[in-house]
Amino acid sequence: MNLLETFNTIIAPKESDTFQFSAIPIPGFDNHRIAKDKTENPTLLISVSNEQRKILTANLKLQNVSVLFDIKCNIQQNGNLIERNFTAICFVGSDHSLKKYFLKLCSALIEDLGNTPTQEGVRKEITRFVELFRLATEPQTKTIQGLWAELFMIAESKEPANLVRCWHSIPEEKFDFNNGEERIEVKSSGSGLRIHTFSLDQLHSITDTRTIIASVFVKQASSGKSILDLQNEISDRLAAQIELIEKLQMQVAMTLGKSISDAMKMKFDFQLAKDSLRFYNAEDIPKISFNNVPSLVTDVRFKSDLTDINIIKPGEILSNGRLFISI
Numbered sequence: 001m002n003l004l005e006t007f008n009t010i011i012a013p014k015e016s017d018t019f020q021f022s023a024i025p026i027p028g029f030d031n032h033r034i035a036k037d038k039t040e041n042p043t044l045l046i047s048v049s050n051e052q053r054k055i056l057t058a059n060l061k062l063q064n065v066s067v068l069f070d071i072k073c074n075i076q077q078n079g080n081l082i083e084r085n086f087t088a089i090c091f092v093g094s095d096h097s098l099k100k101y102f103l104k105l106c107s108a109l110i111e112d113l114g115n116t117p118t119q120e121g122v123r124k125e126i127t128r129f130v131e132l133f134r135l136a137t138e139p140q141t142k143t144i145q146g147l148w149a150e151l152f153m154i155a156e157s158k159e160p161a162n163l164v165r166c167w168h169s170i171p172e173e174k175f176d177f178n179n180g181e182e183r184i185e186v187k188s189s190g191s192g193l194r195i196h197t198f199s200l201d202q203l204h205s206i207t208d209t210r211t212i213i214a215s216v217f218v219k220q221a222s223s224g225k226s227i228l229d230l231q232n233e234i235s236d237r238l239a240a241q242i243e244l245i246e247k248l249q250m251q252v253a254m255t256l257g258k259s260i261s262d263a264m265k266m267k268f269d270f271q272l273a274k275d276s277l278r279f280y281n282a283e284d285i286p287k288i289s290f291n292n293v294p295s296l297v298t299d300v301r302f303k304s305d306l307t308d309i310n311i312i313k314p315g316e317i318l319s320n321g322r323l324f325i326s327i
Contacts, residue, residue, distance in 0.1 A: 001107045020038075071086060
């Protein structure tokens with residue numbers, strides 16, 4: 001579903017019009033409406049059947065979105081005036097990129113809810129919607145290239161569900177994928193050289209743990225794949241594992257923050273990444289010894305060249321858990 005295309009067909013009300021917005025049924029989900037107000041901002045109108053509207057829910061108001069639960073709307077349809085109750089999710093603001101992201105989230109929301117949602121289902125999905133949209137106003141926590149490389153790793157894995165389960169819940173964690181005893185750190189390079197930045201802890205494994213470094217070349221290409229393309233591919237492979245799909249969506253939104261709209265436009269060479277992907281044991285990579293670090297020095301970072309380091313093939317990686325065996 002592409003609500004942006006549908007929204008663009010709506011003629012906005014004139015200042016002289018008495019009605020608040022123009023709305024049309026959403027194709028395939030005609031109980032719901034997509035609307036355009038006089039400022040040409042979108043509003044999603046979600047229908048809940050009368051027998052399911054039982055619980056009073058407080059309205060929400062954020063910087064760029066507001067939610068009004070169970071409001072009465074007068075609708076002019078086929079020459080007749082009808083009254084219906086909707087939950088309205090309204091975009092507020094003038095940021096065009098943010099508006100497009102709002103409509104993208106609305107498309108996913110309607111597909112998740114279906115044509116006849118329950119009130120509890122609407123409340124739950126709107127809570128997640130609002131959090132995803134809020135994250136789109138936060139600062140970016142990682143480069144677009146770095147996130148693309150992590151999503152590429154998941155998309156190319158044999159068992160993407162296992163990688164998503166082990167994916168870091170906050171961008172500041174030391175390893176991209178960690179199940180406790182097995183860890184994978186993904187490093188990307190846009191220069192064509194396998195020179196990557198490491199923290200001291202990433203290359204010094206603690207007892208009973210093993211760390212694999214994945215190195216990949218990432219280059220922008222108009223015919224490549226975007227973060228959204230990879231996210232959709234992974235979601236399809238996760239099938240009905242809703243919690244993992246939600247984690248995937250939340251992680252992407254949290255990582256990209258304000259840059260999410262721009263990030264969705266950028267594409268990277270998928271074949272180059274696939275051809276260049278290499279794996280290394282962390283213990284084989286040149287590193288600084290803990291013994292050479294003064295006691296009051298912390299957060300040590302350095303660059304290491306992996307060009308002449310021994311490469312390991314996925315089939316050669318000894319695995320004690322479900323992480324390494326999934327790549």
